[in-house]
Amino acid sequence: MALRDVNLVPARFVYRRRVVHRACFWSICLLMALFMIAGIFVYQTRVVRAQRPVLQSLDEIQLLLGERRSSLKRIRAELQRLNQQRAALAKITQNQSYCQVLWKLTEIFIDETWLTQLSIDRSREKDTGIQLGLTGLSTSNATLGNLMSRISIDPMFKDVRLVYAKEGNRQITSAGSGKPLKLIQFQIESLVTYQ
Structure with missing residues (x-):
């Protein structure tokens, strides 16, 4: 004959114990889920x-x-x-x-010389200077030489040079003497510097 375990605990106590065990299990699962949700919330914040x-x-x-x-x-x-x-x-x-x-x-400039053309060229600028070209007429070579020396002495004009000087075809008479004067055509180039 076989031995059998016989449960002498009444069925309603067994049922109650089972309900309590299940309630404890599910409440623990619920608490763990709540703690996990709270942990995630705290971590995110x-x-x-x-x-x-x-x-x-x-x-x-x-x-x-x-x-x-x-x-x-x-x-x-x-x-x-x-x-x-x-x-x-x-x-x-x-x-x-x-x-x-x-x-x-x-x-x-002196009274016996006058300009027919004045050219100022900034395209050939050297440092602080500009190229100046003077073309004009003079009553004599002496007045032209006087003009050249006056331009050369002035500190504003550097490298003054006479490009050409030639006797022109036109003659004028001086107002005082009535003698005809030959005009000298000239061209002077210089570098203008500012100080």
Whole structure:
């Protein structure tokens, strides 16, 4: 005969114990699920909080970059305005330099010589000078020599040279003596420097 275990505990106690075991098991599973959800939530909030200063710093950097862009635009506009003013002043000073050359020439020229052509060439500029060409007429070689020496003495004119001097075909009479005078055609070249 075989031995059998006989349960002497009444069935309702066994059922109650089974219900309690199942309730404990499922409540433990529920608590573990809640702890896992809470852990994930805490982890995400910590990561988001850790990233939030980075995001705030990115926003601050974008604001700073925006301010710098606007200041750069203002500086560029100011530079452009200053360049326009500089260009205008350069034109004025360039015209002033021509006025200075013409003023010096009026001081140097004598009554017996006059110009038929004046050329100022900035394309052959050397350092701070310009090329000056004078073509004109003189009543005699002596007055032309006097003019050459006066131009050569002036510190504004460098490398003064007589390109040509020849007796012209036209004759004029002097107002005082009535004698006919032969005109000397000349061309002088010089380098003009400003000091």
